[in-house]
Amino acid sequence: MGLVALTGRAARPPAPYVRSRIVETFMSFSTEDGLGVTMTEETTDAPPAPAEAPAPAAEEKTSDASLQKKFRTIPGEEILRHTRPSFMAFAGYYVLAMVLMALHWLFFSDNLASMLTSDDSSGVSQLLFNVLANDVTFMALMLGLTWFNRMLNLTTSNRWLTVWLLLASIAPLLVVLDNWLTALLGDSYPSIGSGGGLLPDYNHLIAGAFFSGMLVLLTAYYQRSFHYAVTSDAVIFDHRFLLVRGHRRILFEKISEVGVERSMLGTVLGFATISLLTDSGIGLTQETRGVPAAAAVPEAVQTNEDDTNAEKAGKSVARRLLGLLTYQRTVTSASPDPKICFFNVRGWQDTEELLNELHMRHSQSSQLSELKAALSEN
Secondary structure, eight states: OHHHHHHHHHHSOOHHHHHHHHHHHHHHHHHHHTOSOOOOSSOSOSOOOOOOOOOTHHHHHHHHHHHHHHHTOOTTOOEEEEEOBOGGGGHHHHHHHHHHHHHHHHTSTTHHHHHHOOTTSOHHHHHHHHHHSSHHHHHHHHHHHHHHHHHTTSTTOSHHHHHHHHHHHHHHHHHHHHHHHHHHHGGGSOOOSSSOSSSOOOOHHHHHHHHHHHHHHHHHHHHHTEEEEEESSEEEEEEEETTEEEEEEEEGGGEEEEEEEOOHHHHHHTEEEEEEEETTOTTEEEEEESOSSOOOOOGGGSOOTTOOHHHHHHHHHHHHHHHHHTOOEEEEEEOOOTTSEEEEEESHHHHHHHHHHHHHHTSHHHHHHHHHHHHHHO
């Protein structure tokens, strides 16, 4: 009996084996008939895997569409590269804003007199600096700064900045005129407050913060108004500042030369200006160097009939020296105008390489080579 029991226990398959056979049968039935769900050895209680984030194709498509609308590309034209001027491209504007603020600070609360005089200074020097530290002297210095900036012919010598400096120069004139009218007309002149007059005293610190701060903000906005693009067919320069709009499109076939110019600051900070020259003269500027106007020959150096040979020789030498001093010459150079060049852009090496490659591809020699290769194949 013990043998039968032992034999019966041995003939009965273990429970795990039966369950595995049932699972295999169910899986084969489900797979063959297409019913049910395919089972695996892994547990089905695991949380579902998170869905992958969709690719930002829609955002890129929207960005490309906005750029194509801004640069007014033609159908089939592809924008290969677009860039803007570097942050320090207009560093001269920021330096001029600091100079403007420094001049206003010097005339605020007698800072100029306290810097140039002390308690040990003589009474004459203190009186002199107190007399000079007024609005008239301030306006004279501001007008001198405006004229000097205009004559230097730098990137800051444009009409927008000249007008802004003129406004900052003549702003105290309103207060000066108000004080003069108050002194001349007396009680018949309208006044506001106890000080008399219509305007308060000119506060150089507040005025300096306003004019220099607005210059910095307008410079940052002016810097962002330029946008350049290199497409498969042309180079596009876009300019949008306040109510001023500018758009220029230059085909690669029209480009005759690609030039790069780096200033000392650009070499240190890593930006450069890329100029495109064409046969029609785009990208070139003519500058007259010398005195502003040819001076007339003074009567003292003009020869007369009564002059002796020595006087004639001396006047001849004087006229030649005067001619050298008043000599003018016109120089043609690449224009650094931000409206028609890649003005102080970063990554200029890649931009220049792309421009040279597309320029060569669209040149007449490359087109003739392609035509020759096509004819030879046929």
